[in-house]
Amino acid sequence: MPITEKDIQKVANLAHLELDEEELKTFGPQMIQIVNYVEQLNELDTKNIEPAIGGLTPEGANTDSARDDEIAGSLGQKTALEEAPDSAHGHFRVPKVL
Amino acid sequence: MSHQTVEFSITAAERLNETLNAFLEIDREGALLRATEIEKRGTSGALAGIPVAVKDNICVQGLQASCGSKILGDYHPPYNATVIERLTKAGAVVIGKTNCDEFAMGSSNENSAFGPVRNPWDTTRVSGGSSGGSATAVAAGIVPVALGSDTGGSVRQPASLCGVIGLKPTYGRNSRYGLVAFASSLDQIGVFARKVEDVARVLGVMAGRDPHDSTTADVPVPDYTAALTGDLKSARLGVPRALYGEGLDAAVKTSVENVVDVYRELGAEIVDVELPHARYAIAVYYIIATAEASSNLARFDGVRYGFRAEDTPELRQMYRRTREEGFGPEVKRRIMLGTYVLSAGYYDAYYLKAQQVRTLIKNDFLEAFKRCDAIITPTSPTPAFALGEKVDDPLAMYLNDIYTVTANLAGVPGISVPCGLSSERLPIGFQLIGPYWSEPTLFKLAHGYEQARPFTERPPINAY
Numbered sequence: 001m002p003i004t005e006k007d008i009q010k011v012a013n014l015a016h017l018e019l020d021e022e023e024l025k026t027f028g029p030q031m032i033q034i035v036n037y038v039e040q041l042n043e044l045d046t047k048n049i050e051p052a053i054g055g056l057t058p059e060g061a062n063t064d065s066a067r068d069d070e071i072a073g074s075l076g077q078k079t080a081l082e083e084a085p086d087s088a089h090g091h092f093r094v095p096k097v098l
Numbered sequence: 099m100s101h102q103t104v105e106f107s108i109t110a111a112e113r114l115n116e117t118l119n120a121f122l123e124i125d126r127e128g129a130l131l132r133a134t135e136i137e138k139r140g141t142s143g144a145l146a147g148i149p150v151a152v153k154d155n156i157c158v159q160g161l162q163a164s165c166g167s168k169i170l171g172d173y174h175p176p177y178n179a180t181v182i183e184r185l186t187k188a189g190a191v192v193i194g195k196t197n198c199d200e201f202a203m204g205s206s207n208e209n210s211a212f213g214p215v216r217n218p219w220d221t222t223r224v225s226g227g228s229s230g231g232s233a234t235a236v237a238a239g240i241v242p243v244a245l246g247s248d249t250g251g252s253v254r255q256p257a258s259l260c261g262v263i264g265l266k267p268t269y270g271r272n273s274r275y276g277l278v279a280f281a282s283s284l285d286q287i288g289v290f291a292r293k294v295e296d297v298a299r300v301l302g303v304m305a306g307r308d309p310h311d312s313t314t315a316d317v318p319v320p321d322y323t324a325a326l327t328g329d330l331k332s333a334r335l336g337v338p339r340a341l342y343g344e345g346l347d348a349a350v351k352t353s354v355e356n357v358v359d360v361y362r363e364l365g366a367e368i369v370d371v372e373l374p375h376a377r378y379a380i381a382v383y384y385i386i387a388t389a390e391a392s393s394n395l396a397r398f399d400g401v402r403y404g405f406r407a408e409d410t411p412e413l414r415q416m417y418r419r420t421r422e423e424g425f426g427p428e429v430k431r432r433i434m435l436g437t438y439v440l441s442a443g444y445y446d447a448y449y450l451k452a453q454q455v456r457t458l459i460k461n462d463f464l465e466a467f468k469r470c471d472a473i474i475t476p477t478s479p480t481p482a483f484a485l486g487e488k489v490d491d492p493l494a495m496y497l498n499d500i501y502t503v504t505a506n507l508a509g510v511p512g513i514s515v516p517c518g519l520s521s522e523r524l525p526i527g528f529q530l531i532g533p534y535w536s537e538p539t540l541f542k543l544a545h546g547y548e549q550a551r552p553f554t555e556r557p558p559i560n561a562y
Contacts, residue, residue: 003438007438008434011434011437011438011441012434014437014441015392015421015433015434015437016396016399016414016417016418016421017418017421017422017425017430017433017434018415018418018419018421018422019422019430020422023427023430027430027431027434030431030492031431031434031435031438033492033493034384034435034492034493034496035435035438037380037381037384037493038381038382038384038385038448038452040378040381041378041381041382041451041452041455042451044375044378044455044458046451046454046455046458049454049455049457049458050454050457051450051453051454051456051457052453052454052456052457052460052507053453056269056270056283056460056508056509057268057269057270057315057509057534057535058534059270059315059316059317059534059535060269060270060313060314060315060509062316063270063307063312063314063315063316064316065309065312065313067309075176075177079176080176080402082176083173083174083175083176083402083403083404084401084402084403085171085400085401085403085404085405085406086406092401092402094401094413094416095410095411095412095413095415095416096411096412096413097413
């Protein structure tokens with residue numbers, strides 16, 4: 001399937017990436033090469049095959065992962081904000097949204 | 099005693115780092131303080147005073163977690179990963195954080211934003227990846243044990259290229275809480291060491307159910323060292339001959355065939371097995387891993403932690419510029435590929451198809467394990483290649499993982515064990531893959547080989 005520079009731009013937008021000129025040029029052919037490679041999967045008939053989604057081992061799938069409904073400690077506002085590039089008044093601060 | 103051991107490791111790490119670039123942070127002060135405490139307390143923990151190096155995508159409170167990326171800036175996680183909690187409780191001392199491919203994406207460690215790790219056997223060659231720093235630190239004798247993460251071979255492949263043992267446990271054996279997520283259905287934290295017994299001891303301490311990771315399974319953790327009996331008489335080893343062909347280096351092939359002969363001599367029964375869908379594994383892997391990565395890495399947006407691009411007065415622009423400046427080329431390529439395969443109209447053709455073929459790969463293993471206790475393959479198709487050799491060809495780089503990705507896709511455990519040197523004195527490793535929760539069997543088999551053919555060679559760059 002052909003992947004045009006316009007497709008690359010569209011995917012970059014979806015992924016919140018702002019690619020530079022050179023990346024736009026190199027990623028296209030590289031992605032085509034990889035996508036062509038993965039299309040070998042079409043040789044296989046998978047009509048009646050269940051997809052492998054969910055717990056991989058039977059034991060993992062059978063493990064009850066629900067926790068008791070009890071209050072536990074959290075990081076707290078101060079610690080949670082300590083690594084933020086910008087914060088103010090106990091909140092994360094971001095540039096203008098609208 | 100523990101103070102002395104830890105001091106030795108720190109000094110060696112500092113001295114060799116200019117040559118090897120294995121560490122991104124060395125915690126001299128903190129590690130010595132903890133070593134002194136342990137000595138004073140006379141703790142009898144299972145790992146009391148053992149120095150450990152930790153891949154820089156696993157959270158250790160007080161130390162950095164860069165994941166080999168610029169986007170995390172100077173991030174210092176405010177909590178410990180569960181595996182770190184358990185290891186330190188048993189007395190282990192973290193001496194530093196090791197270099198890796200950015201977000202664990204790579205097979206050569208050349209995708210680190212902080213420069214590649216160099217192989218201690220030949221510094222013009224790659225260490226393998228993505229946990230290259232941890233493999234190198236153990237190979238060079240800096241630490242006896244190191245942690246890495248393995249999504250498609252990122253513990254086993256560098257272990258093979260550096261001449262040490264590397265384990266990827268069964269999916270759900272170790273908690274992923276505090277491991278920065280790359281591909282959540284494939285990631286497992288693994289262990290490097292120079293002796294099978296050390297790997298077994300460390301896994302015994304860190305494995306088991308964790309309420310903070312709902313994918314850990316409620317399966318008892320046995321005493322793994324009890325499996326090191328040396329008795330291989332009743333063992334059945336499966337050889338998938340069809341995988342010993344195209345693309346496999348002749349020296350690696352000969353070396354692994356010799357290992358099969360050793361096992362036969364030790365009394366193991368050798369049987370032929372087939373994994374008919376293994377040749378599709380790389381294609382399946384690069385759809386599933388990139389799809390999961392594109393979703394997991396959406397969290398790096400310059401808001402809650404890490405780096406934020408400057409002079410971006412509008413929110414969307416800030417996200418885009420932060421990610422453009424913060425991520426390296428391979429990470430962007432994989433986010434792009436993952437976003438593409440998940441985008442409207444392509445989901446069924448790529449992602450769903452890949453998950454269906456993943457079932458076929460898993461079924462191949464279930465079928466093969468009816469006839470054998472473990473499967474033996476090379477770990478990597480070649481010994482360590484030259485730095486720069488494959489950087490411009492992503493697909494060629496991906497094919498390094500041909501023998502290792504199947505275990506991640508099926509969720510089964512795998513271990514790489516050194517089995518000699520090539521004519522250029524580069525390590526070669528073989529891999530054992532077993533059924534779910536068969537770590538004791540893998541340890542027994544690996545240990546049996548280790549006893550029969552001990553790997554005692556040391557790299558020219560070392561701490562000894």
